[in-house]
Amino acid sequence: MDTSAPQLTTPVPSPLPLPSHFDPGRVGEIWRVSYQQRALEAEQWAREYRIPPAAADRVRVGLLLIDVQNTFCIPGFELFVGGPSGLGAVEDNRRLCEFIYRNLAHITQIVATLDTHTAMQIFHPIFWVDAQGSHPEPATAISADEIRSGRWQVNPAMAANLTQGDLRRLQAYVLHYAEQLEKGGKYPLVVWPYHSMLGGIGHALVPAVEEAIFFHAIARCSQPRLELKGSNPLTENYSALSPEVLTGPEGDPIDEKNASLIHHLLEFDALIVAGQAKSHCVAWTVSDLLQEIQARDPSLAKKVYLLEDCTSPVVIPGLVDFSEQAEAAFARFAAAGMRRVRSTEPLWSWPDFPRPL
Known part of the structure; x- marks a missing residue:
């Protein structure tokens, strides 16, 4: 079997055929x-x-x-x-x-x-709760106004995982985050399936x-x-x-x-x-x-x-x-x-x- 390197001067077929393993x-x-x-x-x-x-x-x-x-x-x-x-x-x-x-x-x-x-991220259901403690359904869009009104709140359990237990800091951050998305003309914060x-x-x-x-x-x-x-x-x-x-x-x-x-x-x-x-x-x-x-x-x-x-x-x-x-x-x-x-x-x-x- 010839194991030498391909010669660079030889033209390569274009396009190449599909290899037999591809199904x-x-x-x-x-x-x-x-x-x-x-x-x-x-x-x-x-x-x-x-x-x-x-x-x-x-x-x-x-x-x-x-x-x-x-x-x-x-x-x-x-x-x-x-x-x-x-x-x-x-x-x-x-x-x-x-x-x-x-x-x-x-x-x-x-x-x-x-x-x-990983599980605990800002766009996953576990991150958010409503007044009854329920998580949002996937495809829910969360606006800055809904965060200000309390319609959606940070799940308090997130603070221990993400901000060394500082819930107030995390709450301030998520409002800032939603505002930045809206100011930048990007997609709103959307809750995605895991x-x-x-x-x-x-x-x-x-x-x-x-x-x-x-x-x-x-x-x-x-x-x-x-x-x-x-x-x-x-x-x-x-x-x-x-x-x-x-x-x-x-x-x-x-x-x-x-x-x-x-x-x-x-x-x-x-x-x-x-x-x-x-x-x-x-x-x-x-x-x-x-x-x-x-x-x-x-x-x-x-x-x-x-x-x-x-x-x-x-x-x-x-x-x-x-x-x-x-x-x-x-x-x-x-x-x-x-x-x-x-x-x-x-x-x-x-x-x-x-x-x-």
Whole structure:
């Protein structure tokens, strides 16, 4: 067997075929990835198609996957993103896996974010009580006025866990927090079902996507970068780059931007973005990235490509539909110079997509 490294001068087929292990019918299911077998196959795949190590890339292409986790992407899990079709995240991830495999030789690194929570956080039911001591139902929006009136109050038991027993401090903070969300024009404070629980099955990457990431890592000798977000109990963290609120009532720091990740993403020659949900974590992550770009060099927006067919908005039939908000956000990104593309289109057909020299 020829174990020599691929020759960098040999053209790589584009797009590549799909490997035989990929089963599009199982993208919406939970199963164990056979790492050792996939590693052997990935190395053979690289030899067969003469795929060079990522370190040899003259054009560095990053693929940012936002919260492609079971909790959002598997039907029946806590916050499954069904989108308009009802199977949005499953359909998105099927196309995403195919995109990764077909463009394996041109993706330098995959960066995946992981929404990460524990029980006692500001957006979980246990954090809040009404006058009768009952917790809010998931999808309840809590306004600053409702906190002032006492309609919703901090569960006193939270203080021992989060503010060393200082309930008054915690009460002052939550009012400040809700006010900051409203002043900043962000989504109101929403009580979500317990989801993406650290250590739980919902927190894990979708197996089909995890397998594709692993296959890419071995075939291209490229370590994926996994970024945890959302573990701070006192703030939401829709964006992978920054929490919703950074400071407390006295200007004291609550959390900070992920400066390291921002810098890393902007170092790529092209950055491709996909994930869930289009209306929430994808929209806010891209919005924060655009803010950073506009502060540095607005022309950098042109190197960001949004995979429109690999992301879906939050739609709960009869309750909420964030499709319009998602479309408005993506229209704003495009107006700033970012590119709206589809995974089924060849990379070289995308506007101004950089080619190797």
